[in-house]
Amino acid sequence: MPLEAEPVRLAGGPILIGSANAVRTCTKAAELIAAGSHPLDAVVTGINIVEDDPSDHSVGYGGLPNEDGVVQLDSCVMDGPTHRAGAVAALERVKNPSSVALLVARRTDHALLVGEGALRFARAHGFQEQELLTDEARKIWLDWKETHSDKDDWLHPEADKESSRWRREEGKNWTTGTITCMALTEGGHMAGCTSTSGLSYKLSGRVGDSPIIGAGLYVDNEFGACGSTGRGEANIQNCSSFLVVELMSRGMSPKEACLEVLKRVAKHTEKRLRNKKGEPDYGLTFYALRKDGQFGGAAMRGETKMAVYDGKECTTVGLEGLYKD
Numbered sequence: 001m002p003l004e005a006e007p008v009r010l011a012g013g014p015i016l017i018g019s020a021n022a023v024r025t026c027t028k029a030a031e032l033i034a035a036g037s038h039p040l041d042a043v044v045t046g047i048n049i050v051e052d053d054p055s056d057h058s059v060g061y062g063g064l065p066n067e068d069g070v071v072q073l074d075s076c077v078m079d080g081p082t083h084r085a086g087a088v089a090a091l092e093r094v095k096n097p098s099s100v101a102l103l104v105a106r107r108t109d110h111a112l113l114v115g116e117g118a119l120r121f122a123r124a125h126g127f128q129e130q131e132l133l134t135d136e137a138r139k140i141w142l143d144w145k146e147t148h149s150d151k152d153d154w155l156h157p158e159a160d161k162e163s164s165r166w167r168r169e170e171g172k173n174w175t176t177g178t179i180t181c182m183a184l185t186e187g188g189h190m191a192g193c194t195s196t197s198g199l200s201y202k203l204s205g206r207v208g209d210s211p212i213i214g215a216g217l218y219v220d221n222e223f224g225a226c227g228s229t230g231r232g233e234a235n236i237q238n239c240s241s242f243l244v245v246e247l248m249s250r251g252m253s254p255k256e257a258c259l260e261v262l263k264r265v266a267k268h269t270e271k272r273l274r275n276k277k278g279e280p281d282y283g284l285t286f287y288a289l290r291k292d293g294q295f296g297g298a299a300m301r302g303e304t305k306m307a308v309y310d311g312k313e314c315t316t317v318g319l320e321g322l323y324k325d
């Protein structure tokens, strides 16, 4: 079936795309680029807005913690023209991992710092430390802790009621989320950033795709950029973002490339992660921006949205799912 035409740049100026929660990010980054900022600084400053916002439980301050109740953040940045990248993983107590990742790219000879080493590096650059677990996020975590199993000693106050069993069976308090944003300036400079608190209630020390170049983000200034949200393990196993950009370099449109990689990821999906129909039963979304300004994306399941600043204004556009929900 022919794929519908994808939108291209509608006005002059920079073009920015990102996950649905990146509307403020794209708007801010566009403003900064127009005022002369380096696109990587602009994208990171835009992402800082959401990292600072306690109401987004998937990123930065207020993000949902790991299974021990500790918030561990992952992020990476990549600059098109220099191909330099920086990342931090399992970073605790610093609310803006994207800013630390940017410094890893600019002020070290390395590409990825993790855990205690990443925190020490952030301290050296004067980042403030703080408790990242908000009261609201702690209550969500505690609710999960008290309801996810009836074989441990944690008791939910409503343990005897039907509702608590129902929540556990339906997995209602399991959340995912991340922010990703990519920029293309009028002069053809591309840059991107991904930031997340990762899969909620993950094992301590688990690192997702968001700080892994080629998995949760990839930027090639000659061809384009791709960022991703959703099940990080699938992206690590399939080098997904790299592959989307690679397929665009061979002539695919952004949407075609995203759908093709989703199909490959689906084919590699283990049985335990499939539903009764045999389809992958997890969320995964790609957002892609080609060097000529064409953008598109696709999701594994159901419809989702993508933030787009087309040179004039920032809106969200719908993305198709490979499988219907």
Ligand code: ASP
Binding pocket: 175, 176, 177, 178, 196, 197, 198, 199, 207, 208, 209, 210, 216, 228, 229, 230, 231, 232, 233
């Ligand atoms: N990609 C993130 C991770 O696996 C989580 C998400 O986007 O939901 O850490």
